[in-house]
Amino acid sequence: MPNNWLTKNNLALFLGVLIGLKFMLLPLLGWQMLKLDQLASKSRQLAKIEQVLVFEDTYRDQARELKASLESASGHFYVDDASAKLVIQRDVEEIFDQGGLNVTNFSWVTDTLDATGSFRVLVATVYFTGTTTSMVEAFWSLAISTRLKNVVEWSQQIKRFSDAPLGGTTGSVTLKFFAIKKDSNITVAKAGQSYE
Secondary structure, three states: OOOHHHOHHHHHHHHHHHHHHHHHHHHHHHHHHHHHHHHHHHHHHHHHHHHHHHOHHHHHHHHHHHHHHHHHHHOOOEEOOOOHHHHHHHHHHHHHHHHOOEEEEEEEEEEEEOOOOOEEEEEEEEEEEEEHHHHHHHHHHHHHOOOOEEEEEEEEEEOOOOOOOOOEEEEEEEEEEEEEOOOOOOOEEEOOEEEO
């Protein structure tokens, strides 16, 4: 009887214990490992949230500064609405008129949205005539005006000297303008409050 423990009953009991381990204990251990991983993940999330909360006031102040900068910068763009083209044309004609140039033609070349859809790009060609001195004054005023614009193309002919000190000129300039929508969706919020 040296192998007393290898009896049928003992082997059946041993087999039952192994099956119990396989189908009860191992899934339980797997479930516990899954819960531990989830708990670790939630702990990392909590740490990140706590870090954000620690710097909440700083982030809110930075957001306010950014909003103020955006609002300040928006003054350098035209407003994207139904009257944008009319306002731009009126501004350009006024600058040229104050400089002493006659606008002989104003034509819109393109009117598109940028790739992100956040602002409108409008391109117009302005044909003008006047004295060379008036052209310099008008272009200087155009350059220092508060609204952003790019000169895309510029063509002019200077006529022989006449009564004007530098003679007369005719030409055209193609300008690119930018228009953004008035958007009041920029808010800085804290726990359900919004700060405009």
